[in-house]
Amino acid sequence: MVNGAVLVSTLLSLVAAARSTRRATEPGARRWARPEAFLALVVALVYLNQVLFTVYVLRVHGGDATFIARYLPEGYFALEDGPAMRGLAEHFPKPELLAPSLLRVQAFLELPFGLLIYLTVLRWLDRGLYRRLATSWLVWAASLSYTFVFCAVEWDLRNPYTVDDIVIRACSAVLTPFFLRWLARQEGDGPGRASFARMLLFAASAWAFGYLVLTVYDTALLYNLGHLGGRLPGAVLALCILVGARVASSRLPDGEAGIALSSVAGGLRWALLLFFVPALAVRYGVNFGSPPLAAAAGLAICLAAGACALRECLSGAGTARIALWAAQGTTALALGGAVGYAAVRLVTDEYYEAGLLRGAAAFLAVVVAVCAVSDRRLARWTV
Structure with a gap:
């Protein structure tokens, strides 16, 4: 079933995504209505549910999660059972009413969590x-x-709550798009031009944001609240980097970008557009489907994004400039690939996504730097 989702969602995106976003919409003016603000609210609800779930297991099941853990793969249910949590559990009234905190609440929240991450x-x-x-x-x-x-x-991971979860997910699938469409209509105008500094800050933001998302994934979505203490120092550092990068980016003036840097920014825009629909199918295709098919779908989207970006950025450029761009791109990709590979191999990660995230952020930062510097050098030489 996951393989079918990979194929259908990828083909739909490649065929129709570009045409579906051409019509301009009237911008709103509510600066507080940002996806990251509502994502923070969803994360807070996820962690609140984790606390209530822990209370439920401690009081109703004596701290033993085997009754549900046997249905799921290894890596779930490292509970937090310190003195503070046990004290809360002991004084919590009617803990049996917290049974829906197991899987059901999360089934509703996972869709807005995933979509808000992407849109942020x-x-x-x-x-x-x-x-x-x-x-x-x-x-x-x-x-x-x-x-x-x-x-x-x-x-695929059927358990006594599967039917309930599917019904709840269907409800979330209907309600979430209405909310996201309303939220996007509140968006005001913002800077659209790429610049060296803004793209580097975007790379730093993406890494820090991804680190925080993986922390939430491990400590909350996998019911491993007991891991939070060990991951907290890294999460605090990532949060500081993220806030600093976003504040700095918001204060930057619009900058000028050469052809090479513009092609990188354009490629990212096209990739995020084309990956939007099939992103989760490709991600889960690695574990629950065919990894070669998921890799082929991801590669097809990347190639299509690159082709669309180059068609925009190289339109009207002369043969000599295109040749120089090819040299810039080859150098940037080679250096970025080497640094990204080193970043992946530098640390052994519990989740492979952490290594890919680190490698992708390092790759992007190097590619942006090489393209920006070479664009400026070429601009001076051609003056």
Whole structure:
């Protein structure tokens, strides 16, 4: 089922995504209505649910999660059972009423959590594209695709709560797009031009944000609240980097970008647009489907994004400039690939996504730096 989702969602995105975001929408003016603000609210609800779930297991099941853990893979249910949590559990009235905190609450929250993560990153890169994408029918397609994959995984890991979870996920799939479309309509105008500094800050933001998302994934979505203490120092550092990068980026003036840097920014925009619908299917295709098929789908989207970006950025450029761009791109990709590979191999990660995130951020930073510096050098030589 996951393989089918990979194929259908990838083909749909490649065929229709670009046409579906061309129509401009009227910007709003509510600066507080940002996806990251509501993502923080969803994360707070997820952690609140984890506390209530822990109280439920401690009081109703004597701290033993075997009754549900036997249905799921290894790596779940490292409970927090310190004095503070046990004190809360001892004084919590009617803990048996907290039974829905097991899987059911999370089944509703996972879809908005995933979509808000994606739209937050897209907004940092291009507010206009974020507004157009989130107000188009693609948000419904993404909701359906993500929910189908979630339900397929639920069915593969069947447990006594699977039917409840599927019904709840279906409700979330209907309600979440309405909210996301409303949220995007509140978006105001923002800077759309790429610059060296802004792209480097975007790379730093993406790494720090991804680190925080993986922390939430491990400590909350996998019910491992007991891991939070060990991950807290790294999460605090990542949060400081993220806040600093976003504040600095918001204060930067619009900058000029040469052809090479513009092609990098354009490629990222196209990639985020085309990956929106099939992103979760490709991600879970690695574990619950066919890894070669998931890799092929990801590669096809990357190639399509690159082709669209080059068509935009190299339009009207002369043969000599295109040849220079090819040299810039080759150098940037070679250096970025070497640094990214080293970053992946530098540390052994518990989750492979952490290594990929670190490698991708290092790769992007090097590519941006090489393209920006070489663009400036070429601009001086041609004056």
